[in-house]
Amino acid sequence: MKKRIGTMVAALLLSGAVARAEMVDRVAAVVNRDVIALSEVEKRAAPELARLGSAVREPQKRAEERARLLKAALDTLIGEKLMEEQIRELGLAATDAELDTAVSDVKRQNNITDDAQFERLLSGEGFTVKSYKEFLRNQMSRMKLVQIKVSPKVKVSEEDLKAAYTQYTKMESEDAEVHARHILVQVDPKATPQQVEAAHKKALGLAEEARKPGVDFAGLAKAKSEGPSAADGGDLGFFRRGVMVPAFEKVAFALKEGEVSEPVRTQFGWHVLKVEERRAVDVAPFEQVKNELETRLKMQKTEKFVEQYVQELRQKASVEVKL
Known part of the structure; x- marks a missing residue:
């Protein structure tokens, strides 16, 4: 009892x-x-x-x-x-030796010479050494599984590559490079709303001044910009999409030649942009980009087949969602 x-x-x-x-x-x-x-x-x-x-x-x-x-x-x-x-079930977990080799490769690629430096790098990414090794082991183990169950299904034909190149040339020919200058009014990351608004008003005044007839934007940038490019008249040179921060890029590619923007906010502060010139982008020949296109297509097809494989596993498993 x-x-x-x-x-x-x-x-x-x-x-x-x-x-x-x-x-x-x-x-x-x-x-x-x-x-x-x-x-x-x-x-x-x-x-x-x-x-x-x-x-x-x-x-x-x-x-x-x-x-x-x-x-x-x-x-x-x-x-x-x-x-x-x-x-x-298949015994595909990455071994300690494979993990050690992978960690050594990461250190070498990042020019890391000691453990303390490695710990600082991982800490900046939200990892401890232990949690990073666990993450890396899981990634490596999944890659082994993908290589066995998925990779054999991934095929990229010459027709696939030519179709991808046609799409690539269309996108590249429609795009352009822009040559822009900017004036920066810096905003501290810890600035109060009042300080942000004061900087915005200053940027609005600079944009208005830059639009006045006969005003030399480069000279104004040299005198008033608070960014590192001020000495060069705010010159950013030619750049393509994907180089600048999104908010900045969106405005730069929407402006016409000679047009001055309204102030644009980024993590650096308020920017006033002027596009000096736009030019078409030269499209690389097929043989030059063939390997890159093949790699991209393989990645896309692999992701698709992995999703299908996971769905097959899910259909056979007992999955109870409570969220």
Whole structure:
């Protein structure tokens, strides 16, 4: 009797502990026998969730977007769990020797000469040495699985390459390079809203001044810009899409030759842009970009086949989503 009472007490204590654990960290999904906690999902979605806070102001839309981001992160984690089961079954986990070699390669590629420097690099990316090695081992193990189950299906034909080159030439010929100058009014990252607005007003005044007939934009930039290019009259030279920060690039490629923009906000402050010249981009010949196109197509097809493979695993597995 005492033994039974003791068992009952233990069971009650255990159920209480489980209840408290659920209150602290909800279960987002159960994949066969593996549990995915909500905290794992939130951690995986953290970068996108952080951007969401500043990008979407309306509460309902923010809630809907948050739910979408969490679902996408959960789907990714479910896929990884299913692949991990296959890795265990097939004995494909990366060995300690393979991991050590990979870590040495990372250190060599980043010119890292000592462990303290390596720890600082990882810390800047949100890793400890232990968590990074775990992350790297998982990545390497999944790559082994992909090489066996997916890579043999990935084929890129000459017709695929020529079709990709046709699309490439169309995109390149429609694009252009712009030669721009800018005047920067710096804003400290910790600036108050009042300081940001004061800098904005200053930038508005500079934009108005730059548009006056006969004003030399380069001379104005030399005199008033607070950026490192001020000495060169704010000259940024020619650049293509994908080089500048998105907000800056969007305005630069929308301006006509000789046109001066309204102030544009980036992490550096407020910019007033002027496009000096636009020119067409020369399209590289097929043989020159063939290898790059092949690599890109293989990556795209591999991603597609990996998604199909994960869906096949999911159909055969017991997956209970609780999010």
